[in-house]
Amino acid sequence: METRKGGTLDFVSLDFKIMHEGCTTAITNDLKDLVIRMLYCHPFKDRGYNWVVIEAKSKDRSLLGKYISTMKGHGKVKAILETKHNVKNSSVRLSLIEGYDGMISSLAYEMGAIQKLETVQNGEESWRIVLPAINRDTFFDLIGLYGKVVDFRIRQVDYCSPTEIGSKLSRMERQIVRVAYDMGYFEFPKQVHLKDIAEKTSLSIPTIDEYIRSSQRKILSFFIENFTM
Template sequence: MWLFTKRSEYNYIEFDYEHLTDWTIKTSDIDHTFNVFNTYVDASRDYVLEFAVLKVWSKADLRRIMSIISRHRNIKAILGIKPLNYGYPKNIQIVLKGDAGDSTRYMAHVLGGIEVKAVYENGIEHWGFIFPNDESAKSFLTMVGKRGVIKKYRLENANMDNIMANALRNAALLLTPSEFKITKIAYSKGYFEVPRMIKLDDLAKELGLSKATVDEYIRGAVRKILEHVFADEA
């Protein structure tokens, strides 16, 4: 097994959230779903990127939700928007650049969390994260609780050696070649051991890549595998 060692005991958090300071809270009366399929966190420049598919059931709802997104202080820019079908309900691919200061995923990122699920609908955000330990998971819940209302949540231990066994057999199919290569090297160097045998800075130097690039590949790989695992459990 190449991703987690036998000592790796993680925590999985899944919760529904009313984010009182974000744009999502203003959409409670708009019938829609906003399904995030990829993200990027740039801690050095304080922004996050969301790659998502927005689904709406009418032109009026589309206009309203785009007005909310474009005007909200947490959104720095709409970097891309592309309809995926004609008529309604309409699916729209959208890329948002958001402020890291009020970002739920940014708070998880700085505590070592890996995002598994992010779906927003009718004013409620549905989240799922993996954290490296109980302390960081509870610290995260405390932080997000200061910016909104946690409607319900579950927090459970996740022994990666057990839940990842089947998913790892398909890792090469789930991951891009770069994700597979870099994550496998990271494992061989002890990056996933507790405590880590190599720091992200040193790993990046060995690979000849930037720290942000290596972090993005590893997080992307782990997220894909965890999404696969928890989707199968649902």
């Protein structure tokens, strides 16, 4: 298998707003005081779904119940696994299974994104995605297929050095991420999958998955601490 040689991977930050057609976003058109944030997303492409945790907030608590009821009947939502209300800050968290196809989170995953921030209000999704610069143009070409893009800005992530980011990772995390990168795991389309990295490193697939996700969480934390939505 051919691997990438040398160099440092460059990242870009993509900020955009989109009227996402056919998504649960449209629910907020009728629930004007509702703000939704994606807290977590774990794609399962081979199974055709994403596991997502979202938080909905509103000063009008009656909207939270309406939101949950509408989500249960939405075609994109395969199942709601758990709901957790927080009376103090008038919010509810939902753990759910959504379809993989047609979701921006899925596209970001395919592009090797290391950061995804999403806020939804008044029928509009606001995104910040940090991904490898080599996938920037492809992402830009494809995102228009998901709906009307209201705004799209690209920024080079160049204010931090590899040393700053690398210091956040353990030795093993740096090693696994480098192997994954060299093998093409973060490219679009993916050249290899977790099982290929596991075979190369003689580690189990769950272990590889955890190292990569742990690294992504640490890198995500670094970017969030250095700039906001």
